[in-house]
Amino acid sequence: MGHDLPAETGPVNMQARPKKPASASYEDNKARALSTDVAVRADLAAREDAEPEILYYLTDDESGVVRKNLAINPCTPVKANLILAQDDEDDVRIELARKICRLLPDLSGEQTAMLLEKTIEVLDILARDQEAAVRAIIAESLKDSVDAPKNIVMTLAQDIEEVVSSPILEYSPLLSDNDLLEIMASGIAAGALPAIARRQGIGEDVSEAVVAQLEVPVVSALLANPLAKIREETLDEIMDQAEGIEPLHEPLAMRLNLSLRAMRRIAGFVGASLVEKLVSRHNLPATTEKELKNIVRRRIDQTKTFSEQPEESGKTFAERLFVDGALNEEKVAEAVDLKDQDFVATALSLLCKYSQKRVKAMLASRNGKVVTSLCWKAGLSMRLAFKIQTVIAQVSRREIVNARNGIEYPFTEEEMDWQLSFYES
Structure with a gap:
């Protein structure tokens, strides 16, 4: 192993710990750490009352089971966590990510300022981990946080994997509209755009940028988002697309707060059943309902006239x-x-x-x-x-x-x- 066990038995103040039952003697734990039996070392790595320097020594253990138990142990010192964050085994880093996310909300106050700084350093390493599962755990944990480090949130939002970036893009309160525009301009994970379209309260500029991507599922998600602000000009662009793309008809007809002008245009290309839904959705007066249905009727009559040419191509x-x-x-x-x-x-x-x-x-x-x-x-x-x-x-x-x-x-x-x-x- 690369780390030597210190001879002194005094505690190393690497991390605050809760009161525990009396621990086994330092010499006993040192003997366990040097044991050739993996089960003995793994049990020691899981003990919350083990001395910090003993736990740190075990980060160099050849057994992944031992290191995984260290990653799970909430009392493993931060210095050891920094080493585990770069462990060769994915399972070790995955368990460490879960633990760090559990510990982070409790790290507050001046007495833990240094501990918080080191823990955030671990978090930053894990947010850039080569394994998407590790990064996804961090993203899921930080998606609602108002205290998460902004640079880590931005890193996750720009991740190439949808499973990592989507939770942050959809929910993180730390991302401004300008951040979202910057992220879209630099390129985001394939499939992550619907997360932005579903985001609560996105502004008109973001909605316009989303529509400019010309992806039907994304535009559908945007239309279904009642808190997304959409300019009339952007809605016109959507209707330009929707006329020839049937999957957009219903999301468009069901969009709240449509202007009468937009409703008239929608009635010009969607089916009669969707116009019925549009009328019901907006609780329209009888006169407006009649006008919209007349638009549909005229269109059907025109199409019928056009199609009644069976004898000529x-x-x-x-x-x-x-x-x-x-x-x-x-x-x-x-x-x-x-x-x-x-x-x-x-x-x-x-x-x-x-x-x-x-x-x-x-x-x-x-x-x-x-x-x-x-x-x-x-x-x-x-x-x-x-x-x-x-x-x-x-x-x-x-x-x-x-x-x-x-x-x-x-x-x-x-x-x-x-x-x-x-x-x-």
Whole structure:
């Protein structure tokens, strides 16, 4: 073993201890520490009345069972805990993490200031441990603490493992909105964003940053969070996404404190049953209820009219409308709602005066910038361009181009012409 046992029997004042029954003699414990029987040494390591220097000596024991008992023992001196925090065996460090988290709330007052400082040093080592299970124990313990060291909380919040970062991101009272924005900007664990979306009382800037990630489960969690503050402009961005993504329909319809303008827009793309829920959720007056249901009814009637073309394909229907001068945004939007790829591709071809081959190549690229530029060339709105990206071109969420200010194309005409130039034929 690397540590020598001191010959003197006087106590080492490394850690305050409660009164215990009379301990075995120092010489007896020293003999036990030197025993070749692992069970004897393990029993000694678990004794709360063993001398601190004896316990410190055992940190170098070759048996993981002995060191694990030391890690569990609340009277193991802090100097020994510092060594155990870097033990080779995961189980030892896991038990140490559990013990430190149990002891930390009781370490207060001037007489334990030095002890607290050393214990926090142990905590800092464990918060950076190579084993996620160790870090997760620390995170779960500190998630509600107002007294935890801020630097350790920030380390855990930025952990690459969701099981570590999520409890801190969702619950820690020490994290400000600015902290959350900084953490998101630097990159967080995959799957940890919903924890921020569920966090109570997040501000408008954080909500906007969450929505910008374009992840459906995250946006759903944000909408379900009644204390999350969401700007009207951010809600517009969510509705832009939700029109083409059905899993967002119900969370959006059930969001509290929606403006009447938002309700009208939601009624324009969700099912009738969700409008019923929206009305009930907000306890709307009869006049507003009637208005929203009329919006749904008109949409259904328009879709029915569009779909009653059994004898002609989407391509033929689009061509006929174009000849009649009736091929417009409304008709294209109806086709998008029906996921009529042939109609949409033909309409874009006719409106842009591009070949069908060229348009289909652009849609098949699944490139948000290209598809957005194509819709601009066709004279369509940015909101419809967003729907065509998601429903027709199936652009991946991370590649989707969002509107600027909720309604405007985010690129200059020169930039969009440049995107289109790659597909010249």
